[in-house]
Amino acid sequence: MTPGLAFALLLAGTLAWFLLPLIPALRELLRPTDIMPLQVVGRDAADVALFARGFHAYLGRQLSRLPTDTPEEQVGRLPDGTPFVRGRRLPEPLVEEARREEGLDRVVVLLAAGAFGGGETFLREVYATAALAGGPGSIYRALLGDQSVTLGPSSTVLRWAHARGELLVGDGCLLAGRASSDQAIRLGAGVAFDRLAAPRIVVAGGSEVPDLPPSPAAAPLEIPPDRARLVGDHLRVEGDLTIPAGASLQGYLVVTGSLVIGAGATVTGNVKAHGDIAVGEGAQVRGALVARGSIRTALRARVTGPVVAEAEVVFGPGAMIGEPTQPTSVAAPRVELDRGVMVHGLITATDGGQTA
Amino acid sequence: MITTVLLVVLALIVAVILTYTARHYFFTINRMVGHHRQPYVDIGVADWPRVTVFVPAHNEEQVISGMLDALLAQDYPADRLQIVPINDRSSDGTARILDEYAGRHPGRIMPFHRQEGLGGKAAALRDATPRFGGEVHLVFDADYLPGRGLVKQLVAPFFDPEVGAVMGRVVPHNVSRSLLTRLLDLERAGGYQVDQQARMNLRLVPQYGGTVGGVRRAALEAVGGWNATTLAEDTDITYRLLLAGWEVVYQNRSECYEEVPENWPTRIRQIMRWTTGHNQALRRHAIPLLRRPHHLPRRLVLDGLLLLGVFAVGPLLLLGWAVAMALLYMGVVPLQGFVALLAITAYGTLGNFAAFFEVATAARLDGTLGRIRILPFLIFGFLVSLLSVSRATLRQVFLPRPREVRTWDKTERYRGGANGGNGAGKARS
Numbered sequence: 153m154t155p156g157l158a159f160a161l162l163l164a165g166t167l168a169w170f171l172l173p174l175i176p177a178l179r180e181l182l183r184p185t186d187i188m189p190l191q192v193v194g195r196d197a198a199d200v201a202l203f204a205r206g207f208h209a210y211l212g213r214q215l216s217r218l219p220t221d222t223p224e225e226q227v228g229r230l231p232d233g234t235p236f237v238r239g240r241r242l243p244e245p246l247v248e249e250a251r252r253e254e255g256l257d258r259v260v261v262l263l264a265a266g267a268f269g270g271g272e273t274f275l276r277e278v279y280a281t282a283a284l285a286g287g288p289g290s291i292y293r294a295l296l297g298d299q300s301v302t303l304g305p306s307s308t309v310l311r312w313a314h315a316r317g318e319l320l321v322g323d324g325c326l327l328a329g330r331a332s333s334d335q336a337i338r339l340g341a342g343v344a345f346d347r348l349a350a351p352r353i354v355v356a357g358g359s360e361v362p363d364l365p366p367s368p369a370a371a372p373l374e375i376p377p378d379r380a381r382l383v384g385d386h387l388r389v390e391g392d393l394t395i396p397a398g399a400s401l402q403g404y405l406v407v408t409g410s411l412v413i414g415a416g417a418t419v420t421g422n423v424k425a426h427g428d429i430a431v432g433e434g435a436q437v438r439g440a441l442v443a444r445g446s447i448r449t450a451l452r453a454r455v456t457g458p459v460v461a462e463a464e465v466v467f468g469p470g471a472m473i474g475e476p477t478q479p480t481s482v483a484a485p486r487v488e489l490d491r492g493v494m495v496h497g498l499i500t501a502t503d504g505g506q507t508a
Numbered sequence: 509m510i511t512t513v514l515l516v517v518l519a520l521i522v523a524v525i526l527t528y529t530a531r532h533y534f535f536t537i538n539r540m541v542g543h544h545r546q547p548y549v550d551i552g553v554a555d556w557p558r559v560t561v562f563v564p565a566h567n568e569e570q571v572i573s574g575m576l577d578a579l580l581a582q583d584y585p586a587d588r589l590q591i592v593p594i595n596d597r598s599s600d601g602t603a604r605i606l607d608e609y610a611g612r613h614p615g616r617i618m619p620f621h622r623q624e625g626l627g628g629k630a631a632a633l634r635d636a637t638p639r640f641g642g643e644v645h646l647v648f649d650a651d652y653l654p655g656r657g658l659v660k661q662l663v664a665p666f667f668d669p670e671v672g673a674v675m676g677r678v679v680p681h682n683v684s685r686s687l688l689t690r691l692l693d694l695e696r697a698g699g700y701q702v703d704q705q706a707r708m709n710l711r712l713v714p715q716y717g718g719t720v721g722g723v724r725r726a727a728l729e730a731v732g733g734w735n736a737t738t739l740a741e742d743t744d745i746t747y748r749l750l751l752a753g754w755e756v757v758y759q760n761r762s763e764c765y766e767e768v769p770e771n772w773p774t775r776i777r778q779i780m781r782w783t784t785g786h787n788q789a790l791r792r793h794a795i796p797l798l799r800r801p802h803h804l805p806r807r808l809v810l811d812g813l814l815l816l817g818v819f820a821v822g823p824l825l826l827l828g829w830a831v832a833m834a835l836l837y838m839g840v841v842p843l844q845g846f847v848a849l850l851a852i853t854a855y856g857t858l859g860n861f862a863a864f865f866e867v868a869t870a871a872r873l874d875g876t877l878g879r880i881r882i883l884p885f886l887i888f889g890f891l892v893s894l895l896s897v898s899r900a901t902l903r904q905v906f907l908p909r910p911r912e913v914r915t916w917d918k919t920e921r922y923r924g925g926a927n928g929g930n931g932a933g934k935a936r937s
Contacts, residue, residue: 186878187684385726386669404669440667483550500550
């Protein structure tokens, strides 16, 4: 072997060794398999009824493509092959099928008001054009109602539920995913949920929540200058802060410790605590509440703005969040709602929410 | 004597490189196993504040219409959203397009034409912002394509009264155009999905990036407004807010498409501009940060310093290689045997490649595993960055430009087929 050949072989071997790990890269470069922009822009997580609207549009498209002589009551397949049943009520054999362990594997379209007896499992979406009342212990993949929808006790919705009328949720139900209404959601006791959205979200038992006596006129609170300093448009208080009962405070506030808002006190402005926030009986916050820890409200406390906690939110009996004319958002890993709580707007509990 | 000095310099450089390596791994592991923190992203319904959206534009006739259309389509109360495109002495059809939009959308689009003063984005913002209200000021570059819900998402964190600035995620749109755009897509993913989000998770210092984000007007005024004498007004405002006691937050789910450079000369100019601006911020804010205002925890100071120094790592790495080679030929082996081997190997590999693990993790988090195959080519992007950053730093140190000369060192636009037709990179004030 000549020195030239040896050098050429060494060079070729070295190049091959260098290029070996680049083979997948070169293949991807020459024959791309993944060159589209990330499909992430524009997704709207805050639109709780997005899936319901998407399903309604899908179903409308499918039904409009059925032959014009298709009878109103039908058990068959949609043009895309999805099995479905449509009628004024669910035929008895299909009711029996839904009560079996494997459940009913058809999209259900109900054209008249009706009720299920309970214990059914629907593996595909249920759409009711009139009021629908579910029985106890039923399982729905997803549920859409043009009017009111009632979920019987201990029922489960796996993906989403939306009612254009009221959505009434029985005791012990599980609302996994999204639940929304164009009018109101009424929650029974022991309901577990993830995301709720409605002009009014009401927990049962409000009539049992005692009223509070009218609060006396609030006295303005002065925070000593050695405890607070003005940072731009907010007052920053180092350490813990207690706003005394009946006091009032105006302006944005940041507390680097925990914050206690005493009974009957009023804070006007957005408020944040690096620790926890406790809102006393009948106290009012006319603005947002933000905490790195937890937020707890006592009897009949009110907050008009967004409530955001990085640990948990616990609303006590009769708490009112948001206003009928100005809905707002509640967001925390865990959210607990006591009797008579009313939230106008949106609740997101990323690790799960629960009613008392 | 010389040997001792070189040894000390090399040891310091190795220490710095290893610190950044550890930082890369720390952030990557946090994104793989840590708690994903995004407390404000679920604020979807609220009494939204008044917002002004600024769009600085210099010769942007190719893209400005798309940006304005996207802003007009926002899911935000129209009576609380004011759109202010800033026409900074454009010589193309930008001014005409803006006036046409203003005529069609009176009260919603309010163009601000400027013909005087310093040039550049920071100067344009400094002139425009005091003339417009709004509790929140958002800023978008003219070539961006925000989704319908983006303004709401970016405004939501400002319900927290401590938040002074918000940054969203920038996602390349023209990924398929060249190898460079694909590499930049990976780099952006690593930078936002891992670096920025990890700093958010760990309550460190997410960086306001100058676009797809915004500031609280009261915070901006409290720290003296935009700094017109820097090429990186975004980094500058991040540190001024931090030092004054405000939080900067990053929202990973607030994504917006952008056009990334499609050719290397444009990319090199971009890196050099960023380097110069970032180093200006390093010079201006390192000492105040080291003095540590009483409200700043030590971890924020440390992360802030490391973030300020990211563009100094490149020149340091080159210097380290040069010193190591010099010592080798001087017959000096810093350490003995396997310890030296370990140190040199760690310096030569981990110091360079830790960022690659970030990119791979980002691709996994985004669920785009196909594109990870071109990761080996990232070494070319890394080398180009290394040399460009070092060149910009050396030029800055030895050939400082006169302060009064401020330019629009724009990135070329590619939309619509014509490439570079906006005079990118050539304009002078």
